[in-house]
Amino acid sequence: MNPTLDKLLGGKQGAIGLAVLAALILVVFPLLLDAFRLNMVGKYLTYAFVAVGLVLCWGYGGILSLGQGIFFGLGGYCMAMFLKLEASDPESTKIQSTPGIPDFMDWNQITELPMLWQPFHSFGFTLLAVIAVPVLLALVIGLTMFKRRVGDVYFSIVTQAIALILTVLIIGQQGYTGGVNGITDLKTLMGWDIRTDEAKLILYFVSAFLLFGCILLARFIIASKLGRLLLAMRDKEERVRFSGYDVASFKIFVFCVGAAFSAIGGAMFTLQVGFMSPSFVGIVPSIEMVIFAAVGGRLSLLGAVYGALLVNFGKTYFSESFPELWLYLMGGLFIAVVMYFPNGLAGLWDSHGKRWLTRIKPKANAPVKTEPVAKPVAKAAPTPELETTP
Amino acid sequence: MEWLSEFGAIAAMQGFNGLSVFCVLLLMALGLAIIFGQMGVINMAHGEFLTIGAYTTFVVSSLTEQYAPAFGPYYFFFAIVLSFLIAGAIGWLVEWAMISKLYQRPLDTLLATWGLSLVMQQTFRSIFGAREVSATLPEWLMGSWNPTETIDIPRNGLFVMGLTILLTAIIFLMLYRSRWGLQVRATMQNRVMSRAVGINTKRVDRMTFALGCGVAGVAGAAFTTIGSTGPTAGSLYIVDTFLVVVFGGAASLFGTIASAFSIAQAQSIMEFFMSGSMAKVLTLSAVILILMMRPQGLFSIKVRK
Incomplete structure (x- = not known):
């Protein structure tokens, strides 16, 4: 077989695993589930993007980011800003005191579209921003933290604090961000209604294919020399440094890749669910994303997808039927996975x-x-x- | 001259306000400074130990009210001791069942204790309900103290401040002036050597963790004099508390005090000029920026690693 292709598929076993997952997501789910449930699976798949990124950062790179919600949220918010601007054209917002701006701005006595929002009229810019904004932030965080050899634990706490800051900022600046409610009432994407069942089906397949793209890219990274260095770094960082490698730049790279995956997930989330709010940005969602990867297995890319699907199925099922039990179960899951099954499913x-x-x-x-x-x-x-x- | 005295009164009350926030932060951070700063254990359930103390005080207060109203004015001291014992005992159990098995994997400790905090929150909710509860304060904690006509300082704030000073002094004496503290510091700096010279490091770990949790319980008891308690009350502050300890420089008690003081004063001064949320954003961002430039925190002891 072609060696590059072999690398991508991860040998015979990897190829079989990938085929099984592809069959499940692309054939079994769309055939078995109704439009509502399929949309829900689509939502779970967007979390799988984050989980796949976490496998790279945490499982292989040994850096546990407790702020993946930041990147998920930023990607989602960039997409939501574009969709919101499209939904608030002067015609449909003419009852407002200032037509043509998003409704929540009007409620907050803002009379002009803020500078920050201006470029999001362009779809091309939005697509760029969905990736670029989170990756730039990850780059800045990574540059300042890893170049100074900040330890794993400190990194986790600082990323968590940044998630907290971003949430407080979004909620506080209601006029610019939509506050606690987030950016809601998203209708069309370049004139295409995203609320119909047909559009949701198409978006489901788009995010599924993007997810497989991310998995293949992650596999390529893991199979390459960089992947080996990551593993070596995770286990004996000093030795890799003494061998002459710049440890920090590898960490920064893999952290940025994780951020980009999360951001794609966030943008697809906004498209499928139709809104974005700070409740997907903060500390709690960020740490829940870690448990998706942990349940699936921190060293398994495909496991991360199963983990995201299973935990979210569980969450939906239990919080619908036994809301009292859900937190016990979730807490128990955290403890059990860490103490008894460190490699997850x-x-x-x-x-x-x-x-x-x-x-x-x-x-x-x-x-x-x-x-x-x-x-x-x-x-x-x-x-x-x-x-x-x- | 009148405006000057009025200005002085505002400044005094504003300063006291900052001092109250400082006491709250420091009380929360003290337990964590022991557990995280000395032991290096990331206990995300620390806030829940605080809530244990708060609920203990609430229960003692309601029981006193019902069965021994005459005991009313003094129940609070009893509640503080009980909070310490209960939170400490639960901490002892948690160390035995969970933390002791994870010392080699700090990041996993973080996830496991987060799970623990979820379980504890739901337990509080099941026992005490989702609504916030508050303890009945004894007479001598209510009202305020007026040194002059315009200055108005709440008594419960003064009480919390006194408790903070007392607790800090006790912890300082224990860590730096007692044989036990010497053993703790030795174990944290070099576990293998400590074991070689005959320190039972396992027991030291367990006692240290229990003590940190007990201190959190006392902090929780103190909080009931300021506000009400809900199931998630502790988790609201956990990140701030970690930042205080990290910013101060782990393993430095003095650093924790200094960082709690500077964060509290910065926040309450900025709150005077802008909205609370922006003040918090700016304070936390400044802390993180400083941490990025000086990852070891404000004060750090040099340890060869």
Whole structure:
């Protein structure tokens, strides 16, 4: 096989895993679920972008950002600003005292579109800003923190504090940001109504394909020399530094990639859900995004997608049916994953699922003869066999 | 001359306001300075230990009101001790069941204790309901103290301030003047060597964590004199508290005091000129900017790593 392609797919096993996930997302869900539920899965998939970015940063790079909501939110807000401007043309806002500006500005006695909003009339600029604004912020944070060799723990706390600052800022500057309610009532994208079932189906597929694009890119990074350096850095940072590598720049790079993934997720979130609010930016959503990656397995890109889907299914189900139980469950999940399954679902699959698969396979392939031979051996030396028989 | 005295009164009250915020921040940060600053454990559930203290005080206050009204004026001292004991005991259990298994993985401690905080919040909600509750204050904590006619200083603020000074002094003596404190500092600086010279590091860890949680409980008891308590009351301040400890420079008690003071004064002075949310944004941003330039915090002890 072509070596680059092989790298991307992660060998035979990686290719199978990717195919299974693709079948699930692209075929099974659209066929089985109604428009409302499919839109919900689409929303969960946008969280999977963040989780995939976290696998890169945290699982491989060893940097735990507790502020991925910042980038998710910034991407989402950039998209929402464009859509809001389109929704508030002078014609449909003529009852306002200043027509042509978003409704929440009018409520806050702002009479002119702020400078910050002006460029978001252009769709090209918006697409650029969705990626560029979060990545620039990540770059600044990364440059200042990693170049000074700030430790992992401090980095986590500072990113969390930045998430807090951004939330307080968005809520406080109601006239410019829509405040607590966020930017709502988004209607069309370049004249195309995004609220119809058909549009939601198309947007679902767009975000699914973008997600697979991100997964392939992340796989490429992990399989390259950079990926090995990241792992080496995570385990023995000093040694990598002594070998002559600039550790900080690798960390900054992977942090920026994570930010870009989150931002794409945020923009797709806005398009599918139809609004953006500070409740997706702050400390709580940011740390919940970490648990998606942790449940899926911090070293598994595909696991991150499953983690995001499962935790969110659980959240929706339990907070609809047993709201009392949900926080216990979520809290328990955090504790259990960290203490007992540090590699998440992917780790469980590696230790149990694969063994189960290989146990079936030899039965089918291997000649019948070996079986009776294998058993007495197991009885003679029980200790190694004990572990495998549950 | 009249405007001058009026200005003086405003300045005094504004200054006292800043001092109250400082006491609140410092009370919260003291426990964390022990747990995070000395042990390096990131306890995201620290705010919930504070809430334990606050709810303990509430329960003691309601029980006193119901069964022993004569005990009313003095119940608060009893509540403080009880808050310390309960929060400390729960902290001891948490260290035994969870933290002790995660010392090698600080980032995982962060996630696990966040989970713990969610569980504790929901437990509070199930027991005490989602509504905020407040303890009945004894007579001597209500009203205010008027040194002059125009200056008006609330008594509960004075009480919290006194408690803060007392608690800080006790912690200082324990950490820097007692044999136990010596063992704690030795363990944190070099665990292997400490074990080699005969310190039971496991016991030191457990006691230190329990003490930090107990101090948080006392802080919670003190808060009931200022405001009401809800299930999520503690989690609102957890990030600010971490910033105070980090900004002061971990492992430095004096740094924690200085950073709590500067953050509190900056915030309350700015609040005089702009909205509360902008004051908070500017204060926190300034803290982070300074931390980016000086990651070790304001005061740091030099440790060879």
